[in-house]
Amino acid sequence: MIRKVALAPNTSKSGALRCAMRVADILADRGITCCAETVKAEQIRALGGRVAATELADLYKECDAVIVFGGDGTVLGVAKHAVEAEVPIIGVNFGHVGYITELEESETELLTRLASEEYRIENRMMLDVSVGKNGKQLFFARAFNEAVIARGTVPRLTDFSVSCDGNLVNHYRADGMIIATPTGSTAYSMAAGGAVIDPAVEVIAATPVCSHSLDSARSLIFGPSSVIKINIPSARRSEAVVTVDGRSYFRINDSELTVTVKKSDKYVKLIKLKDTPFASTLFRKIGAGSKG
Numbered sequence: 511m512i513r514k515v516a517l518a519p520n521t522s523k524s525g526a527l528r529c530a531m532r533v534a535d536i537l538a539d540r541g542i543t544c545c546a547e548t549v550k551a552e553q554i555r556a557l558g559g560r561v562a563a564t565e566l567a568d569l570y571k572e573c574d575a576v577i578v579f580g581g582d583g584t585v586l587g588v589a590k591h592a593v594e595a596e597v598p599i600i601g602v603n604f605g606h607v608g609y610i611t612e613l614e615e616s617e618t619e620l621l622t623r624l625a626s627e628e629y630r631i632e633n634r635m636m637l638d639v640s641v642g643k644n645g646k647q648l649f650f651a652r653a654f655n656e657a658v659i660a661r662g663t664v665p666r667l668t669d670f671s672v673s674c675d676g677n678l679v680n681h682y683r684a685d686g687m688i689i690a691t692p693t694g695s696t697a698y699s700m701a702a703g704g705a706v707i708d709p710a711v712e713v714i715a716a717t718p719v720c721s722h723s724l725d726s727a728r729s730l731i732f733g734p735s736s737v738i739k740i741n742i743p744s745a746r747r748s749e750a751v752v753t754v755d756g757r758s759y760f761r762i763n764d765s766e767l768t769v770t771v772k773k774s775d776k777y778v779k780l781i782k783l784k785d786t787p788f789a790s791t792l793f794r795k796i797g798a799g800s801k802g
Contacts, residue, residue, distance in 0.1 A: 581605015
């Protein structure tokens with residue numbers, strides 16, 4: 511049962527704070543306490559919203575759910591904290607596409623269903639991404655969307671060696687490699703020509719970026735128990751970078767470093783208030799392009 515909700519507005523998005531204020535009042539009228547990180551709580555209260563202030567370190571641990579006001583990037587940032595606290599999240603779209611978000615600003619009245627328990631929780635698969643050498647882990651992060659391995663700040667052809675469960679899959683010469691979750695299959699992976707995957711299916715997608723070979727330009731789909739390893743033979747001569755969800759990153763300047771990607775035992779829990787099929791959401795939000 512949801513009794514206390516954390517509000518996480520992206521204050522750089524026009525209208526996000528005012529929408530958070532309206533939602534705080536809607537939920538307060540139905541017996542749900544709303545809280546926010548101290549500075550944002552003060553901003554919401556200045557607009558008249560009924561919201562308690564909580565230190566960021568305690569925000570996610572003390573709530574039963576999180577409402578995010580922003581785009582997919584904002585959801586990705588909040589998801590990192592929500593996963594560790596094992597609390598579900600729901601997004602109100604203030605971004606361009608808002609594929610991960612559940613609601614548009616005009617649909618916030620649907621949040622009253624949180625009080626009557628008219629919702630379901632959808633578990634979304636994550637990836638554990640690590641970089642190591644000789645058995646020592648040097649970097650670790652969890653990906654909701656994807657891990658991208660590419661050459662430095664200037665994209666250029668790089669050699670990649672990809673293996674699965676200890677067996678060589680292929681050598682690639684490409685601008686980069688994307689290892690994506692089903693949720694992330696609609697992001698950079700799709701833009702690079704990768705397969706679009708229903709998030710109800712737990713698989714791992716490996717997609718080369720601008721592969722310089724006719725026989726290795728397609729995505730490969732691996733099972734959920736697969737362990738994918740990527741090596742860059744030329745890393746000593748030219749630095750590469752592994753980036754996770756566009757946020758965490760690690761520089762690879764040693765050809766003996768190995769990037770390992772596998773299914774995480776952690777899930778992002780998304781609150782669903784509507785029964786819109788995956789394909790309908792996909793073509794409505796992505797097929798029609800951004801909302802500007």
